[in-house]
Amino acid sequence: MNKIKLNKTRESNVSGYSKSFPTTFKYAKNDILIDDKDKEYLDFFSGAGALNYGHNNDILKEAIVNFLKSDAPVHCLDMDSVIKLNFLNKITEVILKPRGFDYKIQFPSPSGTNAVEAAIKLARKVTKRKKIVAFTHSFHGMTATSLAISGSQEMRHQDIPSQDIIFQPFDGFLGENTNTIEYISKMIATNGSGNQLPAAIILETIQAEGGIKVANEKWLQELQHFANENGILLIVDDIQVGCGRTGNFFSFERAGITPDIVLLSKSISGFGLPLSLVLMKPELDIWKPGEHNGTFRANNLSLCGATKALDYWEDETFSNNVKAKGEFIEKALKKIHENSENVLDVRGLGMIWGIEFVSGEMAKKVSKTLFEQGMIIETCGNMGQVIKLLPPLTITKSNLTKGLEKLQSVIHQVREEEILTY
Ligand SMILES: Cc1ncc(COP(=O)(O)O)c(C=O)c1O
Known part of the structure; x- marks a missing residue:
């Protein structure tokens, strides 16, 4: 544990995502990451779009391991x-x-x-x-x-x-x-x-x-x-x-x-x-x-x-699946939009979607609260006012549903906290 702390101070200040998502990851599979305290996170970030096929995709891993074994x-x-x-x-x-x-x-x-x-x-x-x-x-x-x-x-x-x-x-x-x-x-x-x-x-x-x-x-x-x-x-x-x-x-x-x-x-x-x-x-x-x-x-x-x-x-199955999941996300977000005063807009296509909030602070708070509750999702936009949904295309339907439900409840929670502080 000590060693991890020491190494953390060794890295340049420039590292960014380690500050937005402050934990140490040790395991990743498809749409799930696990940290060194065994806390599970649902991944709605996919390495900023580098992990469309999920973490450690078994089909790809087998090909890569065999390639390495073959010298x-x-x-x-x-x-x-x-x-x-x-x-x-x-x-x-x-x-x-x-x-x-x-x-x-x-x-x-x-x-x-x-x-x-x-x-x-x-x-x-x-x-x-x-x-x-x-x-x-x-x-x-x-x-x-x-x-x-x-x-x-x-x-x-x-x-x-x-x-x-x-x-x-x-x-x-x-x-x-x-x-x-x-x-x-x-x-x-x-x-x-x-x-x-x-x-x-x-x-x-x-x-x-x-x-x-x-x-x-x-x-x-x-x-x-x-x-x-x-x-x-x-x-x-x-x-x-x-x-x-x-x-x-x-x-x-x-x-x-x-x-x-x-x-x-x-x-x-x-x-x-x-x-x-x-x-x-x-x-x-x-x-x-x-x-x-x-x-x-x-x-x-x-x-x-x-x-x-x-x-x-090689065929349409994967593409159709992404489109279907995209429609599912769209429906859920439109519902969130209708029911949340702090959401100005939802927009996207396929499996990239944005939720625009009234301010960057609010989007940041949503992302931070989601992280605390075991979900990784980042912000974007000129004032950081948009939450960006970018789950792996291979996310399971149940985890997609879980993530969208969590998103909805955190948006509600952040809004309630906002009202209380006024
Ligand atoms: C549209 C677009 N172009 C280029 C880049 C740069 O890619 P990289 O960070 O791999 O240099 C990014 C990274 O997020 C991007 O989103």
Whole structure:
């Protein structure tokens, strides 16, 4: 016990989630975490979207353990390996071909922000333009370019240079009745607006860290049309809401669009191991060999998990299941909304949902109380005012029900306490 305490003081102050969820975890299975005092927590956080298939998923674990036992190379930079070629074949057959997509695949360094950096670099190289259009409330990661295009971070990182970034209003930012595409097209493609034509537009189809803001399908279609008409590349950052989170493998399938570049990370390895992908239309693949490299690309252990996880997409069963659970969540949240004065809005799609509270303090209190009562759920939004529901897609129906009931009772409890303190 002492040893754990000593080690805690050794880690940099920068560690964040250890402060939001102050305990020491020792065990994890599917939707449950257990700490060193044997307290059980229901996981509505899923490693910020890296654990769509749950903790220590047995099917994936078996594949990974067998891979390790076989002494197949775990690390060989981006040299060819049997597992890498297997993965490329399987993602082509199971994901790309059935959806009519013909993307080439780049393995950048393994965290999401590396995929973002690679995509922006490629878009600038292809178009020979510098400017990038990013959106209000966006989040794309913590390296310099990703921060510069993250609207949600501007207050915290004012020291990051962002002179080549043009921020534009996301769907809904100017109010429900304003079509921001009209505004964007005027600001970006009209002579005299002061803006140079950008290389790319980058967006999340559902802004997750930004407060669960769901772009309308028509808005996405119009944005793609505007980008295509003007020779601007459309980059969809599907790092948090891809890999089945919305019910389909890609979050943009619902709008029937085909982005020029798609970014995947977090749950693509299936097992919580680090892996990122940049999917690009073949004509964009003008990289020279080794031009964008890194030590930990195409890690074979991650690729083993990623290959096995694609089994979930061989038919519609898994996807239908996620959609059904999503509808169940939606119903429960709408009920919570109707019955709670402190809830301003509920919104989401598939199995990513947000509950917007009247204040950041209230959302924080709900998250903290839930943690005390054995549930892990984080906040998001520009003032931390939104509770983000992100359970594993494999959560059992009974634990999903339990979690939603607990959520409802804690929201009620926090409201009661609020009334008493006035
Ligand atoms: C949409 C989106 N893009 C990029 C990132 C950055 O990924 P990573 O933290 O793995 O660098 C995140 C992380 O939360 C994200 O949600």
